[in-house]
Amino acid sequence: MAASPLKTALSQSAKPIHPVWVRLCHWLNALAAILMVLSGWRIYDASPVFKGFVIPPAITLGGWLGGALQWHFAAMWLLFFNGLIYLGLNLATGRLFRKFFPLSPRAVWRDLRLALIGKLHHDDLSHYNALQKIAYLTVIIDLVVLVLSGLAIWKSVQFPLLRELMGGYDNARIVHFCAMALLVGFFVVHVVMVALVPRSLLTMIRGR
Amino acid sequence: MPVKKRNSFLINPELDRAQILKDATRELALPTRRLFLKGAVTLGGLTMLTGCGLSDNQSVESFLMRVSRLNDRVQGWLFDPNRLAPTYSEAELTRPFPFNAFYGVEDVPEVDAASFVLKVGGLVTGKRSWTLPELYALPHAEQITRHICVEGWSAIGHWGGTPFREFLRQVGADTSAKYVGFKCADDYYESIDMPTALHAQTLLTFQYDGKTLPPEYGFPMKLRMPTKLGYKNPKHIMEIYVTNTFPGGYWSDQGYNWFGGS
Numbered sequence: 001m002a003a004s005p006l007k008t009a010l011s012q013s014a015k016p017i018h019p020v021w022v023r024l025c026h027w028l029n030a031l032a033a034i035l036m037v038l039s040g041w042r043i044y045d046a047s048p049v050f051k052g053f054v055i056p057p058a059i060t061l062g063g064w065l066g067g068a069l070q071w072h073f074a075a076m077w078l079l080f081f082n083g084l085i086y087l088g089l090n091l092a093t094g095r096l097f098r099k100f101f102p103l104s105p106r107a108v109w110r111d112l113r114l115a116l117i118g119k120l121h122h123d124d125l126s127h128y129n130a131l132q133k134i135a136y137l138t139v140i141i142d143l144v145v146l147v148l149s150g151l152a153i154w155k156s157v158q159f160p161l162l163r164e165l166m167g168g169y170d171n172a173r174i175v176h177f178c179a180m181a182l183l184v185g186f187f188v189v190h191v192v193m194v195a196l197v198p199r200s201l202l203t204m205i206r207g208r
Numbered sequence: 209m210p211v212k213k214r215n216s217f218l219i220n221p222e223l224d225r226a227q228i229l230k231d232a233t234r235e236l237a238l239p240t241r242r243l244f245l246k247g248a249v250t251l252g253g254l255t256m257l258t259g260c261g262l263s264d265n266q267s268v269e270s271f272l273m274r275v276s277r278l279n280d281r282v283q284g285w286l287f288d289p290n291r292l293a294p295t296y297s298e299a300e301l302t303r304p305f306p307f308n309a310f311y312g313v314e315d316v317p318e319v320d321a322a323s324f325v326l327k328v329g330g331l332v333t334g335k336r337s338w339t340l341p342e343l344y345a346l347p348h349a350e351q352i353t354r355h356i357c358v359e360g361w362s363a364i365g366h367w368g369g370t371p372f373r374e375f376l377r378q379v380g381a382d383t384s385a386k387y388v389g390f391k392c393a394d395d396y397y398e399s400i401d402m403p404t405a406l407h408a409q410t411l412l413t414f415q416y417d418g419k420t421l422p423p424e425y426g427f428p429m430k431l432r433m434p435t436k437l438g439y440k441n442p443k444h445i446m447e448i449y450v451t452n453t454f455p456g457g458y459w460s461d462q463g464y465n466w467f468g469g470s
Contacts, residue, residue, distance in 0.1 A: 043360065044360070046358075046359035046360060047357065047359035047360040047361040049360070064463075065358065065359065066459070066462055066463030066464050067272075067463060069358070069463075069464065069465065070272040070273070070275070070276055070463060070465075071272065073275065073276065073279050073465065074271075074272055074275040074276075077275070153360075154470075155283075155286060155469070155470065156356065156470055157291060157292075157293045157294075157434065157435050157469075157470045158286050158287065158288060158291060158469070158470075160291070160294070163294075169354065169356065169362055170362060173360060
């Protein structure tokens with residue numbers, strides 16, 4: 001029996017651009033990261049690392065330091081375990097290498113130039129251009145740095161190796177802040193890009 | 209803390225209105241609730257305006273409190289009784305060491321040294337009252353360690369006193385009990401887990417930088433734990449007791465994490 005059109009359609013829809021675990025992890029990570037950043041801002045304000053630079057309390061989460069700490073140390077579990085599952089499945093399925101590699105500085109440079117003159121197209125959503133690859137890989141590594149520097153701050157006595165890796169307790173706070181700033185920067189660019197290619201939002205929701 | 213489960217969408221809207229008023233009146237009477245609600249305005253303000261957000265807000269709060277209790281257990285598990293906090297040299301001391309309390313420096317309690325008696329209670333079999341000269345005669349230890357505040361800042365200080373586990377041994381404390389509690393002259397109260405109480409760097413301090421502990425740093429004594437955040441280190445200690453009943457703490461009863469480990 002020849003493959004029916006229905007069967008072909010089914011097998012196509014069964015192979016979404018983003019598998020369901022990628023979509024789930026993406027949105028759970030987005031939720032966790034937003035909660036972590038907003039509550040983190042409130043914690044930062046209790047004793048600013050950079051004197052004179054304060055985040056407006058109205059855009060923070062938690063209301064006071066104690067509330068913000070509760071949010072931060074609750075959302076961290078979601079961020080941590082969701083991140084572990086995401087990285088684990090990415091490695092196990094080979095998606096990490098399939099989607100993000102090969103990646104060369106030359107390709108990044110080429111796509112950056114094309115993007116700046118408005119000629120970088122993103123018609124095939126199943127394929128990442130070099131700028132996407134470097135951006136997504138950077139934010140994955142940035143999230144790992146955020147978790148490690150956060151652990152060094154939270155448990156500076158229990159994790160001496162991590163503490164020294166971060167350059168001591170006080171320096172871990174600077175690393176944590178800078179990694180947060182990079183994450184927020186990614187978030188802004190990411191949202192602008194999604195606004196430019198709205199179809200990519202649908203893909204991350206429905207898979208196609 | 210008791211956790212009350214409510215399901216807002218099973219409640220009749222008419223009944224809900226009366227219930228919300230009742231709940232609000234009761235909850236506003238509690239200082240911790242007041243503090244939380246005052247603070248939750250940025251996130252919860254919008255939902256509270258609709259009149260149906262209060263129960264949601266309380267369920268969020270109790271959920272976060274439960275996670276905080278879970279985090280106590282995780283930290284108890286992460287705590288390595290043999291892991292020492294880093295120590296520093298005289299040259300690295302933070303000068304002046306910052307004063308920090310839930311009140312201003314002008315309200316620091318004055319404790320009379322001559323009439324002072326430390327009370328020891330709960331699950332102990334030995335001596336239950338200690339004068340300052342008796343305490344000063346206990347084995348002496350010094351440490352230069354980093355004080356880490358829950359707010360994020362840190363400062364390196366130099367404390368002298370007696371290892372707390374030595375003191376617990378002297379008073380015949382039941383070290384299989386869960387908690388050691390503290391009552392302070394400034395109405396502060398605090399409690400710690402037994403493994404931290406027995407940690408080698410947990411020091412019952414009577415001195416700061418080689419001199420008698422000044423009032424602003426906690427005269428007559430402060431419990432110094434470099435393995436815990438600043439608010440876990442009680443000052444102006446008047447009473448120490450060993451117990452299996454969770455005693456809570458001044459800040460942890462308002463929402464700070466109880467274990468507060470570093």
